[in-house]
Amino acid sequence: MTATGASENVTARGGPGGGPWWWARRRSAVLDVLLALASTVECMAEGIPFAHTSGMPVAVGVLLGLVAGPVLLVRRRWPVVVVLTSIAVIPAEMGALLSIVGLYTLAASHVPRRIIGLLAGMTAAGTVVSTFFSMRQDVTVQPEFHPPAWFVVVMALAVGLVLTAPPVLWGLYVGARRRLVESLRERADGLERELSLLADRAEERAEWARNEERTRIAREMHDVVAHRVSLMVVHAAALQAVALKDPEKASRNAALVGDMGRQALTELREMLGVLRTAEGAVGRGPAGSDEPERLAAVASRVSRQAAGSAAPASAESAAGAGPAGAPADAAEPAGEGPWLVELGELVEQSRAAGMAVELSVQGDEGESVTADDAGPRYAARVEQAVYRVVQEALTNVHKHAPGARARVRLALRVGEVAVQVENGPSERGATDAGLPSGGNGLLGMRERVTALGGAFVSGPTDAGGFRVSAVVPVAAAA
Template identity: 80%
Template structure:
């Protein structure tokens, strides 16, 4: 029966500067070679008196020592074999170093404890028996010295325990300490792998956050800048039509076009100023740790500029007891201004609000004339989402149904707010205003509403127009009465 020691497992893993064969390190191989040489010399020297006692040639005793001593070379690979050889040569009274080192190697190995105990007991028994017989023979041959038998037995037992117990106990301690160190090393390696995985996941989350902010900014640019540019094109067309017939109206349209153009340029400049470094290189792919925060700040500034702060405060102050909106806009109280911009561009827009102003109405309060949203105040994301839906829907009417009548309805219900924008057929038939379209308007609206757990529906009407509807839930913490 053979067993593999703990040193073999270390060698199997491999370490820098590993030794030959089963040795983990070169110094371990050197140590075992030195121990084997010493053990061989000891066994060979002890083989001489054994040969005289046994009545065999001296060469036989020396040869036995030369065979038994080098077994220490394999003590790390087969510690059980080393101990068995040491027990076998005990009757020849040789192999003290072989037995001590073999017991230590066996106890420090990964051999099961029951085998260690069995072999250690056999070693103690063999040592006690051999020592007892040797001492009895010495007592018989020594004149004048006749100790009792119990004294000889006690001395033999003491010698057996002294030669066997210390190496076994020390080997058990070293083996336990080695296994503890290996366990701690494995735990450290596992923690290092976990930290690496956490770092990779953190990088993935950061990349996801950057992509989300890029998408958000692209949505804001589409909703805000595209809306203003669309109105500029409509006003420019009206300006061209009335330039000769009504110079005063043409002047007003020109002023509106200029104001909207300046606002659009300001928003674009703010956007590009953050999306570029001081040297003018793009930072969207830089992966900086503060990039998501900066992108979010840009989107918030764009939304706030598009809101029209003065009009929002006036509308909120007149309908909500003078309270000013908190946080970034736009707000539902600014829908009146948004509708007025479309009216100024020549669109016939009807705006109505249904339900109580505090958001708890059930639809029986009747419809309120245009001019505000009834002063309701919900979570910022809810109000911004509803505002952007109306804004994009009116922009699409300007693009694809010039001259059509539109109707904007806002309804405050229990636990939700609903909005619907519907337009009739275009007075120009299948033609539109010639404005370019990226095809992302409806997609962006659906993403905004779905992100809040709402429902978005869009499609043509039976009358030949188009309808956009959205229902946004307020949630447990969304509604905040001012």
């Protein structure tokens, strides 16, 4: 908008206009052309009596009307110019249409109110003065008409008010309504943009939730299956080594490997069944509408299945100790588990696979206690995280340091649980047992611990072994 009140050439929808020059629409240009023609004809017609009255040639009066009338063409671009022109021709008693349309356009434009009031007042004053002298002259030339002195003044004021107030008030109303519509449209556009941003953010959060739940499912499946399969490979290697020397021990190892394989297959089948069931549920509902909740439910069920892995683990220990290698059923602990009380069974599994493992548990005051006193005494998430750290650490010892001695230290404190698993160098002179590794074991341990607000540290020791340490706060999980 310029200083004269011109507005940008925009359409009603806020986009660029499709009309010529400064008109937003072609019909607006046609309307202004017609108004300019009517104003020109009026001013030229009124210029003839003005020329006679003032003693000027008629051509001058017609030329004055020809110059003033077409100014209405620029009323949308420069409304102030139109009003000033109408004020200038008031003494010539011409331009009534020019004044009315100019005041309306000025009041409806974005010109400041003080300028509108000033120009409207100047127009009213000029009209009153011009009407007063014209009527006074008419009264003078008609001796039979003798109105009171106040009559001419009142009539002049009435004419000035009638020619000025209605177009100004109507223009103010139209301008206010137009600005209101524009503000509502801008607000609607802003809300639409905001809703679009919220939808994008919701989609990002949903995608993040899906990725997080997929990662959680993968971590749970890794913890449940990888440990058991690693023990199977270790027992198979031991079976190959003693097959000819000790047939009885080879038979026990073979039975143990078979039991482990069947249990691993059962767990895999159950987990895949959970995923297939979840996919079928999604197929019955709107596509993608509840995927984060579905993944959370899947992860929860997989986690509960992971909790049951400690019970078959005790069967492995019994099979390794029994003369015939037959598995014995073990009762699953109450709750979601696995619990810290099952660490003893986990250590026995590694011992049955030939690893020398030492387990030490310290109580609140630093005194030594047994593994049976370890739980359940904390939140399920805390005990699960600590159990999985120990499980994955022992699995890594089987994979990458066969024959190495390992030590598991567990500290049960009032506000936190600390665990450390450390192994020495491989006594067989090998650094790796050749077991496949996805490289996600340490990452999964770190994710479990940090998700509860704990600290996780891992790295090689000076003696050539490896150490894994974790501290899990109790209050965060609760």
